[in-house]
Amino acid sequence: MDFRFTEDQLTLTESVRDYLAGTHGPEVLRRLDAATEQGNAPRDPAIWQGLVDMGLTALLVPEEHGGLGLGLVDAALIAAECGRACLAEPLVDTAFVGVPWLLAQGKSDQLAAIAAGEVKLPLPHAINPWTADGEGAAVQSVDPLRVLTQGSGPDDPHLLNLGALMSTAQLVGLADAMLAQATEYAKIRTQFGQPIGAFQAIKHQLASCAVAIEFAKPVVWRAAAAMQDGIASAPIHVSHAKVAATDAAMQTAETAIQVHGAMGYTYEVDLHFWMKRSWALAGAWGSRAFHLKRVDEAVLSGTLEIGPQSTFA
Amino acid sequence: MHLHYTPEQEAFRAEVRAWMEAHVPKEPLVTLECKEGFDQHVEWERTLASGNWGMVTWPEAYGGRGLDLIQWLIFEEEYFRAGGPNRANQNGIFLLGPTIMEFGTEEQKKRFLTPMAKGEVIWAQAWSEPGAGSDMAAISSKAIRDGDHYVITGQKTWSSRAAFADWGFGIFRTDPESKRHKGLTFILFDLNTPGITRRPIRQLHGDTGFAELFFDEVRVPVENCLAGEGEGWNVAMATAGFERGLMLRSPGRFQVTAKRLVELYRKHEAEAAPSAREAVLQAWMAAQAYAYNTYAVAAKIMAGGKIGAEASLNKIFWSELDRSMHRTAMQLLGAHAELKRFDNGSVNQWLEGYIFSLSGPIYAGSNEVQRNITAERLLGLPRVGAG
Structure with a gap:
């Protein structure tokens, strides 16, 4: 029993965080957004190639197919970093949802190409009324950096759990980033002769977000470990994580805009990119209500063993 | 991230479970807050000590078993599963004890820790x-x-x-x-x-x-x-860290409350509002989240890490969780909520628990202070008022 990440996991996560912080700041989001106004997709082959060069498309691909052969816990950590950077390229879907799903199906023909960054996998599923980064007629998302196309897909339970898991990891990363942005703004915005962050009315709201995020993260990591280990109750833990991460991200998004005041309601302040991604991922791969119902069925019907002796049931 | 118990840990759980099932009083003790109940709880401390369960993480030389924090968590889970009474000596074993372990001289450890673990001196x-x-x-x-x-x-x-x-x-x-x-x-x-x-x-x-x-x-x-x-001041801050961060409120306490709440909901399901159903699920989810976080903190400490200002996040979370779980129970109980004893004569523990839960956001540093600490030390917002 060891609820810690390995040194390797922490080192990898930090290097991805640093890389994205250095190459994928708000100015990149604004540039991609501007491209959409010219009628172009908010995608950039150079960004994608950078992720490929970092080895991220190969993360879960087994070594015999040219990958790194890492697990879903590693992927969840990186997905959180993708959320933190508000990354728009379809890395999480392709490499952290698509690859483990293909592996579970025993399909290996595309793995080497995915690892090499040559293939991006659209993942149509019955739970979503759209397909992200698919082929077909465009559907517009509130998130200007998401590329959605018409078309749903089959109702595959494993794909749903993988998609939901990776959305929760991104949501906690998004929440972290929004809390950081609101905190920075509260330090520099002055009113009544002091930074607004010196007022307890601001401090306590931001502290409450920190609490929500702190206690959503371990649920996400537990869900990732449960999926990686393939334990029978894993779908329940994914659903728990979806509720917890959604709540933390939504609370943080609403607090962050409030702390920014009228500035937060403008398109000029970068916060909106993170906020809109949060809204999108909160609904993707099963809404909060959908996942709460799955928790309900397990906890209230008695199919899941509950109580102090059953922490890791 | 390895979320499975070893065979040794499972065997330890079985040992705790067997002992608790044999020794935990079948009837709840009288409340710790009056002389009669206090004496009953001290008696229980001594029963625990007779099984050498006073404080399992302390070295054997000071009345403990020399076990690690994961074993302590397993002990606590089984303690609450069995319905173990509140610990009369919690100020000693969970707050002062770890403080003496960190700051005390050898002489002080010998003098104070063993009688504390054995329930001979209540703090x-x-x-x-x-x-x-x-x-x-x-x-x-x-x-x-x-x-x-x-x-x-x-x-x-x-x-x-x-x-x-x-x-x-x-x-x-x-x-x-x-x-x-x-x-x-x-x-x-x-x-x-x-x-x-x-x-x-x-x-x-x-x-x-x-x-x-x-x-x-x-x-x-x-x-x-x-x-x-x-x-x-430095010593007191370390004590407060133990209090808020790990020891005072182990997750088993809240997981067992969540489980009782699920059972209460099932009894009242026919007349309960949908909002109560969601509140019950929230209780289970939050108690589980608290448990995962505690396992993460324990693993960090076992690897040589320390609890810092994040102890404040912890204290906010468990105290507000406890209050909301009991509030939900009071709502489910409806007109029975105000009764000190139910028709069958049993004490209304939800009422007692609700009243006690109202103190949680106040003691061990009010949650307003914890939110200030969070904002200032974890988020780096400007300090005001404090010298």
């Missing part, structure tokens, strides 16, 4: 003063050095367990010229020392869980000082 805390509540650095009770004694004069209040306990600990101003966090010293004292007057305070529920302490030239030997004169 009260003495932090707050009438003028120093949330603002603990405003402490004014003085302990003036006189030869090989300190002479304590002043007043403490909200002193948990002090109505009936044997010993107390707190911080006192040993440098009368000092201000705020400086010049404070952490001192342990026998509550029966001449010059100490205890005045029990009736709490919300009508019983006397805490007391005021009046010190009138109370002479306490210098060797009862922990970690040296003037170090009191």
Whole structure:
């Protein structure tokens, strides 16, 4: 029993965080957004190639197919970093949802190409009324950096759990980033002769977000470990994580805009990119209500063993 | 991330379970907040000690079993699963004990820890003063050095367990010229020392869980000082870290409440509003989240890490969770909620628990103070007001 990440996991996560912080700041989001106004997709082959060069498309691909052969816990950590950077390229879907799903199906023909960054996998599923980064007629998302196309897909339970898991990891990363942005703004915005962050009315709201995020993260990591280990109750833990991460991200998004005041309601302040991604991922791969119902069925019907002796049931 | 117990850990769980099933009182004890209940709980501490379960993480030399924090969590899970009573000596074993372990001399460890683990000496805390509540650095009770004694004069209040306990600990101003966090010293004292007057305070529920302490030239030997004169604030902050961060409220306590809440909901399902159903699910989810987080904190400490200001996040979370779980139960109980005993004669533990849960966001540093600490030390927002 060891609820810690390995040194390797922490080192990898930090290097991805640093890389994205250095190459994928708000100015990149604004540039991609501007491209959409010219009628172009908010995608950039150079960004994608950078992720490929970092080895991220190969993360879960087994070594015999040219990958790194890492697990879903590693992927969840990186997905959180993708959320933190508000990354728009379809890395999480392709490499952290698509690859483990293909592996579970025993399909290996595309793995080497995915690892090499040559293939991006659209993942149509019955739970979503759209397909992200698919082929077909465009559907517009509130998130200007998401590329959605018409078309749903089959109702595959494993794909749903993988998609939901990776959305929760991104949501906690998004929440972290929004809390950081609101905190920075509260330090520099002055009113009544002091930074607004010196007022307890601001401090306590931001502290409450920190609490929500702190206690959503371990649920996400537990869900990732449960999926990686393939334990029978894993779908329940994914659903728990979806509720917890959604709540933390939504609370943080609403607090962050409030702390920014009228500035937060403008398109000029970068916060909106993170906020809109949060809204999108909160609904993707099963809404909060959908996942709460799955928790309900397990906890209230008695199919899941509950109580102090059953922490890791 | 390895979320499976080893065979040794499972065997340890089985050992705890068997012992608890054989020894935990079948009927709930009378509340710890009155003399009769306090005596029952002290008796239980001694029963626990007879099985060498007083404080499993302490070294065997000090009355423990030398176990690690994962084993402690397993112990706690089984303790709450079996319905183990509240710990009369929680101020000792969970707060002062770890503090002595970190700051005490070998002599002090031998002198204080073993009787604590064995339930022979029950401890009260003495932090707050009438003028120093949330603002603990405003402490004014003085302990003036006189030869090989300190002479304590002043007043403490909200002193948990002090109505009936044997010993107390707190911080006192040993440098009368000092201000705020400086010049404070952490001192342990026998509550029966001449010059100490205890005045029990009736709490919300009508019983006397805490007391005021009046010190009138109370002479306490210098060797009862922990970690040296003037170090009191640092020592107290470490104690508060143990209190808020890990030991005081282990997850089993909340997981068992969540489980009872699920059972209560099932009984009242027909007339319950959908909102109650969601609140029950939230209770289970939050109690689980708290457990995962505690396992993560335990693993971090076992690897040599420390609990810092994130202990404040913890304290906010468990105290507000406890209150919301009990509030949900009160709503499910409807007209039965106000009854002190149900028709079958059993004590309404939801009512007692709800009343107790209202103290959670206040004790161990109010949640307003915890949110300030979170904002200032974790998020780096500007400090105001504090010197």
